[in-house]
Amino acid sequence: MLKCSELVERSDALLAGELSWRQRMSFRMHLFMCRHCRRYVKQLERLLRAIPGMHGKANEAEVEQVMRRIREDDQEQHRH
């Protein structure tokens, strides 16, 4: 089973289509059970689409930006 940190580390490779079938399966298993990573991958995907020419590679600052946005979303939900 993948850990959240492993999934985050490999998510750019996943979105770039660089993972094997087996790796994609373990990704999917994890995403099925972990809503935090589901949100992370969704946000990262959106970010990569928004920036043309990135070819699926996110640098640390951009990943940090996504993580921050996810945390802000969580805080938003707690307020309601």
Ligand SMILES: [Zn+2]
């Ligand atoms: Zn996770």
